[in-house]
Structure formats: structure tokens, C-alpha cells
Amino acid sequence: MGRICVEGLGKAYKQYHHRWARLAEWVLPFGGPRHQLKWVMKDVSFSLEPGEAVGIIGINGAGKSTLLKMITGTTQPTTGRVEITGRVAALLELGMGFHPEFTGRQNVFMAGQLLGMGVDEIAELMPEIEAFAEIGDYIDQPVRVYSSGMQMRLAFSVATAKRPDVLIVDEALSVGDAYFQHKSFDRIRNYSRAGTTLLIVSHDKHAIQSICNRAILLDGGRLVKEGMPEEVMDYYNARLAERENANLNLQQHVLEDGKVQTVSGTGEATVTSVALLNERGDPQEIYDVGVPVSLQVKVKARAAIPRLVLGYMIKDRLGQAVYGTNTDLTSQPINDVRGGEEITYRIDFPLNLGPGTYSIATALQGTDTHLVNNYEWRDLALVFTVANLSKQEFVGCAWIQPRIGIDRPAGLVTEVEREDAVPAGK
Structure with missing residues (x-):
């Protein structure tokens, strides 16, 4: 089984004041160093146990790719x-290890041997590699004529042709088309369930939250947050807003159920209460699929605000967005809000969600995004449960009531019609 242990990892590059300083340092080694160290990563420590899936997130330049390169050697x-x-098995920079003048087939044999496979084993796996990559006759063409997507298809197919103990994936999958991305992530999920230890870097928070059971946030070459994917993603989202709002406050609280709530913003406006109400106007903890509900959000302005927008988002148990909108998108912003003013929003909608536990996040902002004029962003503002108490059995996170029509040749009947034709008492 695969395991990864990182202890006190750091990376620094030498910076010289001018081009002759490097030569002088080589020629006169006893004259002392003539460079300064530029640290791009410092004191990063974490570990992955066998079968664990961990996602690494952070803005560009945070050190994600550098970290993976050091881990892979x-x-x-x-x-x-x-x-x-x-x-x-590692999939880092696109086309790494591929020779542009060799054919795809030849590169498969070279890359496979670098992964520790024998020639006979690669030959045995070649039909499966070709089938998964789906690049057709291009498999026997030089790699230099491949598009970036084709290179990624072949590289991923080789790296994952045989289930590895440890799979490390960088942003390479982002260049692929939507179909192959789905296909690749399905293979990654299956390998993870089978016990492969997974370390993945991605800007796709849905991929991180659906695949990984832990996430790591890097910023400026340092590990700043580690925990459950939803908790780390909420914190990352708040840090992005913090970069745009110098006076933004960021806090995290542990709730009664053990989940971590992230609250960020300037505090010029705040949500004082959130409730999900039934048709009688009463709050509940469990709702039936498809029933009409009202989301009631009470807001208090602590300072004069030129423009106030309320946003809300429904998330599933993994923290992935199910639906979200705001009063800027619905053309209902409030202008010239007075300090101390209290406002009540009531949002009516059918609860067309599948069975499960959901949460609601709220946002008070000045525009259509919380990255500008973020008065308050509150994750896990409300948690509720949906149960299927009256609908047909179905799967998924959405209730989309179908009307199914069936046309058959004359003289043939459906099972329902046959049952309807049986005389009573038979």
C-alpha cells in the first residue's frame, strides 16, 4: 500500500546580483557566497496514509507544482x-517524458518502462491504453503533431493503465475536454476506492470535494490550512475575498455537529437569523421532497451602505454548490441602506432536492460577487435535511418530476396497460 510522508520540506533558489557574481563564486569559492536565497517553499509537513485521498489547493504561485515535483523527485x-x-504513478507537466519525434506507441513503451513496467507487460496493456486514450490512428503518429488534449489523453492512459499504489496528478487534466475529464475522474475515483493513495492538485473545487477526504491549502509556499475539503475550501474562498478587501475579518467556528463554519467580511452588515419555513410559516429540520418552502433571512446594517445585495447558495453534504443566486442577478438590490436598518428577505421556492443533508451559505455584498465589497459571507448558516416521504423512488440530488410517454407498435401493450385490463378479483 502507498504512503507519503513529507517533513519540513523547503525549496530555495540562488539569486545573484549580476551575472559575474555566479562566476566569481565558482572561481573564488573561499571568498564567501555571492548570492541570496529566494525561498519559494518553507517548512511544509504532512502525511498521507494508505488509501487516503488529499487535494492541494492555492492560487497560482502558491507552490503546488513545486511541491509535487519534490515529492516525485x-x-x-x-x-x-x-x-x-x-x-x-505521476502525471505532472503535460507531455513530460514524451519525445516529440517518436510515435505515441513508442512513447507509451518508454513512459511505461519509466513507471517500472516491463516491455511484455506494456505490450499486454497496449490495447487497453489505446482504447482509453481514444486517439485513433494518431497512436502511430509523432507526438509533435498531437494537440495538448491528445497528449494529456495518452499520458493519463499510460500513467493509470495499471492501478498504482500512489497516484499523483497535477493540473494536467484541466486541458482535456469535458468528456475525457469525466472519464479520467471516474478512473481516479475507482482507484481511490480500491485503495490507491491519491494526491491531486486542482483548481476545480468540485473535483477536490467529491474525490478527496482531506485538503491542504498552500499560500506563499507555506501550508496555511489543512482539514476537511469543505472547511478548507470555505477558508480559501474567504482568503480570496480578503485579498480584495483590506479591512475584511475572517473567523472560523466549530459548530455543535463538529463542522467548521467560516464567516468573513467587513461587518458593515450581518445576517442576524436564517430560517427555512414550511407552508404554515414554521421552521422544520426535515422536509419532504418537492414541498414549497420559504427561506427567511434577516439582515441588520451596522453602517450606511450605498448598495446591498443578498446572495444565498444551497450546498450538498460535500459542500458542493447545488444552486445559488443573489438579488443583483434578480435585479433587486437595495440602495442607500441606513445604519441600524433591519431588512427581512423572504425567498419562496419548491424544495426539488434529492434525499440528503444540505446547508445554506449567505452573502451580503455590494455587487454580484463577494470578492468586492464583501460585508459578510457566512457558510453553514443553516443546515436542513430532505427525505423522500411521498414521491416515487429516484436517485440524485434533484427532483425533476418526469412525464414519460411510450409509443409501441399496434397490438402490443405495456405492463401497466396489461395490469389495467385484468378483471377485478382475478
Whole structure:
């Protein structure tokens, strides 16, 4: 089984004041260093146990790719150490290890041997690799004529042709088309369920939250947050807003159920209460699929606000967005809000959700995004449960009531029609 252990990992590059300083340092080694160290990563430590799936997130330049390169050994760390057990398959930079003048088939044999497979084993797996990559006759064409998407298809197919103990994936999948991305993530999920240890870097928060059971946030080459994917994603989302709002406050609280609530904003306006009400106007904890409900949000302005927009988002149990909108999109912003004013919003909609537990996040802002004039963003403002008490059995996170029509040749009847034709008492 695969395991990854990272301890005190750091990476620094030498910076010289001018081009002759490097030569002088080589020629006169006893004259002392003539460079300064530029640290791009410092003191990063974490571990992955066998079968665990961990996602790494952060803005561009946070050090995500550098970290993966040190873990896979393509870049040597300046400080710290990395220990990996088991067979490792890594998909880092697009086309890494492919020779542009060789055909796809030839590159498969080279890449497969770099992954530790024998020639006979690669030959045995070649039909499956070709079938999964779906690049057709291009498999026997030079890689230099491939598009970036075709390179990614072939590279992923080779790296995952045989289930590895450890699978490390960088942003390479982002260049693929939607169909192949779905296909690739299905394979990743299946390998993870089968016990493969997964380390993945992605800007796709839905992928991280659906695949991973833990997430790590990097910022400025340091590990700033580690925990459940939803908790880390909420914190990351708040930090993005914090970069745009210098006076923004960011807090996290542990709720009674153990989940971590993230609240961020300037505090110029705040949500004082949130309730999901039934048709009688009463709050409940469990609702039937498809019943009409009202989301009641009470807001208090603590300062004069030129423009106030309320947004809300329904999330599933993994923290993935199910539906969200705001009063800017519905053309209902409120202008010239007075300090101390209290406002009540009432949002009516049918609860067309599948059975499960959901949460509601609220946002008070000045525009259509919380990244500008973020007065308050509140995750896990309300948690509620949906149960199927009266509808036909179905699967999924949405209730979309169907009307199914069936046309058959004359003389043939459906099972329902046959049952209807049986005389009573028979």
C-alpha cells in the first residue's frame, strides 16, 4: 500500500546580483557566497496514509507544482525529506517524458518502462491504453503533431493503465475536454476506492470535494490550512475575498455537529437569523421532497451602505454548490441602506432536492460577487435535511418530476396497460 510522508520540506533558489557574481563564486569559492536565497517553499509537513485521498489547493504561485515535483523527485528539496512507499504513478507537466519525434506507441513503451513496467507487460496493456486514450490512428503518429488534449489523453492512459499504489496528478487534466475529464475522474475515483493513495492538485473545487477526504491549502509556499475539503475550501474562498478587501475579518467556528463554519467580511452588515419555513410559516429540520418552502433571512446594517445585495447558495453534504443566486442577478438590490436598518428577505421556492443533508451559505455584498465589497459571507448558516416521504423512488440530488410517454407498435401493450385490463378479483 502507498504512503507519503513529507517533513519540513523547503525549496530555495540562488539569486545573484549580476551575472559575474555566479562566476566569481565558482572561481573564488573561499571568498564567501555571492548570492541570496529566494525561498519559494518553507517548512511544509504532512502525511498521507494508505488509501487516503488529499487535494492541494492555492492560487497560482502558491507552490503546488513545486511541491509535487519534490515529492516525485524531479526537483530536489533544499531542506526536509520525502518518503514514499509503493509503486508511484505521476502525471505532472503535460507531455513530460514524451519525445516529440517518436510515435505515441513508442512513447507509451518508454513512459511505461519509466513507471517500472516491463516491455511484455506494456505490450499486454497496449490495447487497453489505446482504447482509453481514444486517439485513433494518431497512436502511430509523432507526438509533435498531437494537440495538448491528445497528449494529456495518452499520458493519463499510460500513467493509470495499471492501478498504482500512489497516484499523483497535477493540473494536467484541466486541458482535456469535458468528456475525457469525466472519464479520467471516474478512473481516479475507482482507484481511490480500491485503495490507491491519491494526491491531486486542482483548481476545480468540485473535483477536490467529491474525490478527496482531506485538503491542504498552500499560500506563499507555506501550508496555511489543512482539514476537511469543505472547511478548507470555505477558508480559501474567504482568503480570496480578503485579498480584495483590506479591512475584511475572517473567523472560523466549530459548530455543535463538529463542522467548521467560516464567516468573513467587513461587518458593515450581518445576517442576524436564517430560517427555512414550511407552508404554515414554521421552521422544520426535515422536509419532504418537492414541498414549497420559504427561506427567511434577516439582515441588520451596522453602517450606511450605498448598495446591498443578498446572495444565498444551497450546498450538498460535500459542500458542493447545488444552486445559488443573489438579488443583483434578480435585479433587486437595495440602495442607500441606513445604519441600524433591519431588512427581512423572504425567498419562496419548491424544495426539488434529492434525499440528503444540505446547508445554506449567505452573502451580503455590494455587487454580484463577494470578492468586492464583501460585508459578510457566512457558510453553514443553516443546515436542513430532505427525505423522500411521498414521491416515487429516484436517485440524485434533484427532483425533476418526469412525464414519460411510450409509443409501441399496434397490438402490443405495456405492463401497466396489461395490469389495467385484468378483471377485478382475478
